[in-house]
Amino acid sequence: MEKHIINTKNAPAPIGPYNQAIQSGKLLFVSGQIALNPDTNQLVLDDIKTETHQVMKNLKGILSEAGMDFDNVLKTTIFIMNMNDFAQINEVYGSYFSGDYPARETVQVAGLPKGVNVEISVIASK
DSSP states (O other): OOOEEEOOTTSOOOSSSSOSEEEETTEEEEEEEOSBOTTTOOBOOSSHHHHHHHHHHHHHHHHHHTTOOGGGEEEEEEEESOGGGHHHHHHHHHTTSOSOOOEEEEEEOSOOGGGOSEEEEEEEEO
């Protein structure tokens, strides 16, 4: 099995024993991203929309490093702390796609790393 590790300074460094993304053949598996600004290593938790934008920027940085963009995304998984934030998260999330949306699930969870409110992972393909 071919396995290529993707790492970029345009997204936060992993905070545990994992990589930002792994590419195998045409598929790219991107680890869940939180609102950690890669330039400052600080969380961006001003409000749920700003937090979601930072998450999407982190995903964009990893996709770009792999020569892809949001048009290559096949599936996303969104983990949120409060389902009441869904509409605002969905608004920001949707703005990053050109209309050919990926498959997705959204799950409310009891806790996320570093106390964030949203985490998103993606699977993409060239």
